[in-house]
Amino acid sequence: xxxxxxxxxxxxxxxxxxxxxxxxxxxxxxxxxxxxxxxxxxxxxxxxxxxxxxxxxxxxxxxxxxxxxxxxxxxxxxxxxxxxxxxxxxxxxxxxxxxxxxxxxxxxxxxxxxxxxxxxxxxxxxxxxxxxxxxxxxxxxxxxxxxxxxxxxxxxxxxxxxxxxxxxxxxxxxxxxxxxxxxxxxxxxxxxxxxxxxxxxxxxxxxxxxxxxxxxxxxxxxxxxxxxxxxxxxxxxxxxxxxxxxxxxxxxxxxxxxxxxxxxxxxxxxxxxxxxxxxxxxxxxx
Amino acid sequence: xxxxxxxxxxxxxxxxxxxxxxxxxxxxxxxxxxxxxxxxxxxxxxxxxxxxxxxxxxxxxxxxxxxxxxxxxxxxxxxxxxxxxxxxxxxxxxxxxxxxxxxxxxxxxxxxxxxxxxxxxxxxxxxxxxxxxxxxxxxxxxxxxxxxxxxxxxxxxxxxxxxxxxxxxxxxxxxxxxxxxxxxxxxxxxxxxxxxxxxxxxxxxxxxxxxxxxxxxxxxxxxxxxxxxxxxxxxxxxxxxxxxxxxxxxxxxxxxxxxxxxxxxxxxxxxxxxxxxxxxxxxxxxxxxxxxxxxxxxxxxxxxxxxxxxxxxxxxxxxx
Numbered sequence: 115x116x117x118x119x120x121x122x123x124x125x126x127x128x129x130x131x132x133x134x135x136x137x138x139x140x141x142x143x144x145x146x147x148x149x150x151x152x153x154x155x156x157x158x159x160x161x162x163x164x165x166x167x168x169x170x171x172x173x174x175x176x177x178x179x180x181x182x183x184x185x186x187x188x189x190x191x192x193x194x195x196x197x198x199x200x201x202x203x204x205x206x207x208x209x210x211x212x213x214x215x216x217x218x219x220x221x222x223x224x225x226x227x228x229x230x231x232x233x234x235x236x237x238x239x240x241x242x243x244x245x246x247x248x249x250x251x252x253x254x255x256x257x258x259x260x261x262x263x264x265x266x267x268x269x270x271x272x273x274x275x276x277x278x279x280x281x282x283x284x285x286x287x288x289x290x291x292x293x294x295x296x297x298x299x300x301x302x303x304x305x306x307x308x309x310x311x312x313x314x315x316x317x318x319x320x321x322x323x324x325x326x327x328x329x330x331x332x333x334x335x336x337x338x339x340x341x342x343x344x345x346x347x348x349x350x351x352x353x354x355x356x357x358x359x360x361x362x363x364x365x366x367x368x369x370x371x372x373x374x375x376x377x378x379x380x381x382x383x384x385x386x387x388x389x390x391x392x393x394x395x396x397x398x399x400x
Numbered sequence: 401x402x403x404x405x406x407x408x409x410x411x412x413x414x415x416x417x418x419x420x421x422x423x424x425x426x427x428x429x430x431x432x433x434x435x436x437x438x439x440x441x442x443x444x445x446x447x448x449x450x451x452x453x454x455x456x457x458x459x460x461x462x463x464x465x466x467x468x469x470x471x472x473x474x475x476x477x478x479x480x481x482x483x484x485x486x487x488x489x490x491x492x493x494x495x496x497x498x499x500x501x502x503x504x505x506x507x508x509x510x511x512x513x514x515x516x517x518x519x520x521x522x523x524x525x526x527x528x529x530x531x532x533x534x535x536x537x538x539x540x541x542x543x544x545x546x547x548x549x550x551x552x553x554x555x556x557x558x559x560x561x562x563x564x565x566x567x568x569x570x571x572x573x574x575x576x577x578x579x580x581x582x583x584x585x586x587x588x589x590x591x592x593x594x595x596x597x598x599x600x601x602x603x604x605x606x607x608x609x610x611x612x613x614x615x616x617x618x619x620x621x622x623x624x625x626x627x628x629x630x631x632x633x634x635x636x637x638x639x640x641x642x643x644x645x646x647x648x649x650x651x652x653x654x655x656x657x658x659x660x661x662x663x664x665x666x667x668x669x670x671x672x673x674x675x676x677x678x679x680x681x682x683x684x685x686x687x688x689x690x691x692x693x694x695x696x697x698x699x700x701x702x703x704x705x706x707x708x709x710x711x712x713x714x715x716x717x718x719x720x
Contacts, residue, residue, distance in 0.1 A: 210696030356541035
């Protein structure tokens with residue numbers, strides 16, 4: 115039983131960064147942008163936080179991550195470059211640059227932070243509630259409309275490009291705080307493989323949560339639970355740690371499929387942003 | 401900054417994109433070397449065998465991208481499929497078996513995303529990307545377990561993959577290229593390309609979009625797997641995998657070449673040569689003691705320019 119509680123506590127701690135990045139992905143995908151570069155934002159900000167160290171590393175990581183995400187939005191939104199492939203390229207570039215930035219910190223512990231318990235997850239849930247409220251404001255409605263029907267939003271006189279960039283800034287800030295959290299609070303050290311997959315899992319969790327910030331608070335526990343379970347099983351069983359490391363990704367795909375099949379023939383299907391991964395080009399408005 | 405659709409698109413814009421990429425590469429190399437003489441040395445020193453090897457690997461994987469993206473299907477897991485192909489090659493006894501097994505296992509690897517996309521509309525970009533990470537951990541399991549070479553005591557490496565000489569690899573690539581060009585001349589190939597215009601269009605053409613979506617992904621996965629096998633088998637030495645070096649990055653290079661080549665099989669071949677040269681430049685810089693991230697930065701910028709070429713081909717950028 116003690117083990118079970120430990121797994122749940124670990125899962126809640128690990129769910130905080132996934133929730134933060136998921137909330138970023140919810141905002142971005144709601145605005146119609148499928149950002150696979152989120153993995154890169156998490157990685158790069160984690161590397162910056164490592165290199166600068168606490169407490170300024172956190173602020174610097176958020177600033178760099180937000181700017182990096184905004185650059186992605188400028189390219190895919192204003193210049194209509196392919197969202198999926200640019201996201202992929204941004205991730206690869208962030209891996210290269212990030213691993214170089216944080217190279218001197220490999221193997222060195224990072225100063226212990228003040229907060230490191232499950233209260234972090236509760237704080238992240240509060241952020242989720244705040245975002246849920248944001249999506250009900252005028253700005254939030256505009257963000258949702260830019261992912262559902264940008265042409266109509268444009269006809270109403272709202273600048274779709276600007277709205278998407280605001281969403282991109284919010285997404286970048288949330289994802290990069292997830293990256294800073296991962297190294298400064300969750301792991302307390304850096305290695306090149308540390309962040310591998312956390313940002314991508316958040317992209318999946320946003321879909322599983324049907325793009326709802328409050329549901330995201332629950333959905334973010336799923337990958338985190340499997341990550342914690344993999345660590346626990348590594349300690350308790352003879353199973354290969356390499357194979358156990360695949361479990362969170364495979365479980366996330368399985369849950370995504372189940373969620374998609376469950377909502378397929380219901381009205382919930384309409385929640386999916388209709389313009390997800392499609393660029394909006396004003397001159398092609400019909 | 402706004403985009404206006406061009407009434408008469410010209411393929412020349414891909415050439416402009418290539419020139420833009422060249423200018424960016426020059427700027428990056430000058431930035432890293434900080435001196436024109438060293439930059440010139442990085443650009444001009446070329447090992448033909450090395451260049452040919454990288455070209456063949458990138459060119460094969462680029463065909464996987466061409467197949468997928470021309471059909472509007474987003475397989476971005478080429479890296480993982482190449483890893484699976486390389487693993488299959490390591491487990492083989494001879495080159496022919498290695499290529500066949502690489503194609504078979506990478507097809508099986510992409511089977512789940514293909515079925516999920518075709519039947520449940522699960523986003524294939526997300527599933528193929530996640531499976532790339534799974535492929536890396538799976539490969540580490542095989543390196544540390546079933547495929548570990550017991551003779552290399554103290555080192556965790558696999559047994560060696562069979563050798564494939566460059567001429568044989570070139571013939572194989574030429575056959576693949578010819579096969580894909582020929583495929584696009586058939587009705588099935590036309591339907592594959594129609595898929596990019598929407599599933600409805602394929603349905604109106606009297607075909608099942610599901611079958612063509614699945615076929616696109618399976619073919620694309622198989623080709624990427626062969627690329628991975630070619631990568632490991634054409635090495636002069638060290639045809640094994642280690643725990644640290646599972647992912648080679650050639651998946652990204654292949655995807656970049658596909659876009660820089662305008663998603664045309666022959667264009668992708670030309671772009672692959674350019675990317676192979678970029679890789680050579682990055683290697684030269686590494687030899688000079690400059691950071692290893694340069695290869696990713698150079699190829700990443702080439703990919704951005706490839707995508708920009710596609711946009712420039714269709715649109716004019718205006719400031720307003």
